[in-house]
Amino acid sequence: MWKLYAILSAVFAALTSILAKIGIKGVDSNLATAIRTVVIIILAWGIVFATGAQNGITQLSKRSWAFLVLSGLATGLSWVFYYKAISIGKVNQVAPIDKSSIVLTLILSYIILKEQFTVKTLIAGGLITAGTFVMLWK
Incomplete structure (x- = not known):
C-alpha cells in the first residue's frame, strides 16, 4: 500500500509545481506560500478530525513534538525557497534541483x-x- 501512497505523492507533487507556477504569476512568493500553507492546515486538520486521530495529540512525547516542529520548520523553509525559485525561474529547471x-x-x-x-x-x-x-x- 505504501507504493500507492508514494505514487500519489509524486503525482500531487508534480501538480503542485505546475499549479503553483500558474498561480504565482504576479503574486509575491511569500504571500503565495502563506496561502498554500493555510489550505494545507485546513486540509490536514480536516483529515485528522474526520479520522478521529486528534485523540493522539495528548500522547505525543516531548521528543516527538520537538522533531515534528523541526520538521515543520524545514518544510516551511523548503516551501518558501521553492516558491521564490519558481517565481523567478522555470519549473523545469527548479524541480530537478528540488528533487x-x-x-x-x-x-x-x-x-x-x-x-x-x-x-x-x-x-x-x-x-x-x-x-x-x-x-x-x-
Whole structure:
C-alpha cells in the first residue's frame, strides 16, 4: 500500500509545481506560500478530525513534538525557497534541483538513521544526481 501512497505523492507533487507556477504569476512568493500553507492546515486538520486521530495529540512525547516542529520548520523553509525559485525561474529547471533532495535524503538517512545503502540505492542515487545535472546542462 505504501507504493500507492508514494505514487500519489509524486503525482500531487508534480501538480503542485505546475499549479503553483500558474498561480504565482504576479503574486509575491511569500504571500503565495502563506496561502498554500493555510489550505494545507485546513486540509490536514480536516483529515485528522474526520479520522478521529486528534485523540493522539495528548500522547505525543516531548521528543516527538520537538522533531515534528523541526520538521515543520524545514518544510516551511523548503516551501518558501521553492516558491521564490519558481517565481523567478522555470519549473523545469527548479524541480530537478528540488528533487535532488532525494539524494540528500538518502545520505542523511545513512548518517542519521543508520539506514544501509544497497548497490541499487547507490546506483539510483548516482543516476538521480546525473539526471539533475543533465536537466540543468545548457
